Amino acid sequence: MGWFGKRKASTPREAAPVAVETPSAPPAAAPVRAHDSLREQVESAGLPPEILDTARAECDRMDSVDPASPEYAISLNFLEVILSLPWNTATRDNLDIARAEEVLNARHYGLQRVKDRVLEFLAVKSLCARRNPRILLVDDELIARENLTIVFEADGYDVEAVGNGLEAVAAMEREPANIVVSDLKMEGMDGMELLQVLRRRWPDTKVIMITGYATVKTAVDAMRRGADQYLGKPVNLTKLRRYVAELWEQSLRAQHLRGFVLCFTGPPGMGKTSIGKAIAEALGRKFMRLSLAGLRDEAELRGHRRTYVGAMPGRIIQGLRKVGTRNPVIMLDEVDKAVQDFQGDATSVLLEMLDAEQNTAFVDHYLGLPFDLSGALFICTANGVERLPAPLRDRLEVIEFPSYTPGEKLQIATRYLIPEVLAQHGLDEKLVTVPDETVDLLIRGYARESGLRRLRQQIASLCRKLAKRVLTEGAGAVTVDRAMLQELLGAPPFTSTAAQKRPKVGLATSLVWTEIGGEIIFVEAARMRGSKQLILTGSLGEVLRESAQTALSFCRSHAAAFGIDPEFYATSDIHVHIPAGAVSKEGPSAGVAITIALLSLLTGRPVRQDVASTGELSLLGEVLPVGGVREKLMAARSAGIPVVILPRGCEAGVRSIEDEVVEGLDIRYVTTMEEAAAIALCDADNADLADGAAENAAQ
Known part of the structure; x- marks a missing residue:
């Protein structure tokens, strides 16, 4: 039958393959995307409507971006920043005025004006809340x-x-x-x-x-x-x-609350930053400090746009993320140290932050979204407000921190600084005793600055030397007297300038303000044969030189009124010198003292050495007000000068000065140079009587 015939039955036929229908496998589960959990967080975070719309759009954008691409990481970081910000989180203010006053008094001695202003703010807010x-x-x-x-x-x-x-x-x-x-x-x-x-x-x-x-x-x-x-x-x-x-x-x-932006200004070491912390503690708010010293780039505060590689939010938004609340106390430290030059002005961003009309929608460049800063309490600090732009100064309520008096420093040192520094160096008040007399020498001889920073440093230096002595010599309880203080710290670097005792012709005493507080300086005047030259020495600044020229012109134009030869300058040179030539001197405050010295020289009438003066002189003889009166009065007391001549324009300011500063001073207010000269100059015939009065005052 050939190949196509019928096979034998005995030969088993190969089974043809049969297609068996098997149940289809379930579809593979969709991969879980990392940003799905972020989307859930976005929906449940309670974000403001505008912020929520932006966050949703960013999530939608991430759906079409490869997770391995840089754009995906940028969007992921952006959403994480949005979710970490306290959009709706705020702390409740503690408006208990009595508790706030206790906190401020416990943290700081003195500074009553600053404390009163803070308590006034809390009182207003408390009444409004009721x-x-x-x-x-x-x-x-x-x-x-x-x-x-x-x-x-x-x-x-x-x-x-x-x-x-x-x-x-x-x-x-x-x-x-x-x-x-x-x-x-x-x-x-x-x-x-x-x-x-x-x-x-x-x-x-x-x-x-x-x-x-x-x-x-x-x-x-x-x-x-x-x-x-x-x-x-x-x-x-x-x-x-x-x-x-x-x-x-x-x-x-x-x-x-509009306009409540305090600016604490004063010398270094006055406690400006620490009192800001005390305000936050009294209110029950979080505290956030930003140092603006050396700040040059506005982007440090406002952030960089997300298009830049490595972009991040500015320091404002980063600080809010850290404190976790939208109404902290934000201290902008060293505002006057922010750099303003051709490369940029970092203080410009402060105009928006501190303006109540604008800070409800502060926009960080990284976020590109408005954040409400109106609930935050801003406090600025500066050593001086002169360098601040005028628009920024208009937004600030400047509160000056006055210099601490020696009595205040004594209380602060004995109550706070010495116990604290002793504990930091492994000592205690049972082992080391520092009497008030020793603390007074420490203040007057080693720490003459307006603040407390150098005083703390000197106490720390003393404690280190005492710790070494306790370990090496096995000394028991130690009482640090004045002799031991000088043995450990060396001779005092500062010495008080004492007033002269005898009235002298051509020598006047002036009160001046310096960075370490008030000081007295002596103005010397001499006349010699010459050719109409005014010689000024003593490292004098331009303003002080102009004050000396004004004083000489006044003496020449009013020669007849004071009984001076009108031609005294025709064949003479006048030399005005202020000792301590290595120290630069500047300002108009010595104008009255220079004029008194010249009038004494030209009339032969001695100057009372129990009298010190301060004030600017006009060409017509008017005595104009000056600043730093509180520190100057402290210098007069320290030098043992009982009589102080002040411009009439300073009278209102003196009324607000503490009794401790003005106690024992005979303050004479003048409006003209004639009045000042009548107080400071002795009659030539009564010089001996004036000499005795000055010696009694010094004693």
Whole structure:
């Protein structure tokens, strides 16, 4: 049969392959994407609407980006920054005035004016917090008015409900409300007409419009005419209550906290930064410090745009992430040290941060989104405000930190510094005793600056030497007397300048301000045959040289009034010298003293050495006010000078100086040079009597 014949039955036929239908495998599970959890966090974080929309858009963008690409990492970091910011987190202020005063007094001795200003702020805020906000409900439906009244009264608001716009205007005239919640469609005067009246007559009142005919057009129209929020009916009570609370917070901040930007200014070591921490502790707020010393680039504060490689938020946003609250106490330290040059002005960003009209929407370059800084309490510190731009100074309330008096330094050293530094060096007050007499020498001889930094350093140096002595010599309890202090620290680098005892011709005493406090200086005048030269020595600055020239011109123009030969300058040279030539001297305060020295030289009348003066002299003989009076009076007391001549313009300022500073001083106020000369110059015939008076005063 060939190959195509029938096979034998005995030969088993090969089974043909049979297709077996097997159940299909389940589809592979979709891979879990890393940013899905971020999307869940975004939705549940309670972000403000604008921020939430941006975060959602960024999540959508990540869906189309390869996770291995740099763009994915940039978006991921951006979302993590958004989620880590305290958009809605704030600490509750502790407004207990008595507790705040205890905290400030426990942390700092003295500085009463600064403490009073802080307590005044807390008192105002406390009173505002006690007052219930007033809400005016305007709706022609009685049931709606009654229901909303019950809701807001339960929240602690004072509520008044009326039926139309005319009644609302009458209610506002009786007692203006903080917030008006108004229906749109009403008889007599509708919501839009009422809104126009409110914006014209009560512009600070917040307005929320509600309507059952909500459309995009009516919403846009209401917002354009000045409504603060817009809601449709049926009303979402949760959203309405939130809007009311937010608007009341904005109103409260705008009315009572605007402009509260303190700037602590004064010499180094006065405790400006530490009192900022005490304010935060008294309020119960977080504390955030930013040092602006040497800051040159604005981007350090505002951040870099995300298009740059390695971009990150600025120091403001980073600090808020760290403290975790949107209303901390933010201390901008060393504001006057920020660099302003052709490369940039870092202080320009402070204008937005510190302005209450702008800081509600502070925009960091990295985020590109507004962050509300209005809840933060800003405090600036500076050694002087002269270098600050004028627009920035206008936003600051400058509070000067005066120099500590020797008595205040003594109390601070014995109560705070010595126990603290002893503990830091392994010592205690049982092992080491420092009497008040030794502390007084330490202050006057080793730490003469206005602040406390050098005093702390000298106490630390003393403790180190005592620690070594205790270990090497096995000494027991040690009492550090004045002799031991000088043995351990060496001879005092500062010596007090004492007043002269005998009245002298051509020698006057002036009070000046220096960086370490007040000082007295002596002005010497000499006359010799010459050719009309005014010789000025003593490392004098330009302003001080001009003061000497003004003094000489006054003497020449008023020669007849003082009995001076009008031709005294024709064949003479006048030499004015201020000793301590190695120390630069500047300022107009020595003008009166230079004139007294010249008048004494030209009239032969000695100058009383128990008298010191300060003041600027005009060409017509008027004595003009100067600054640093408190420190100058302290210098007069330290030098044993009982009589001080001050310009009349300084009298009001002296009244606010502590009694400790002015005690024992005979302060004479003058307006003209003739009055000053009558006090300071002796009659030539009574020089011996003046000499005896000066010696008695010195004793």
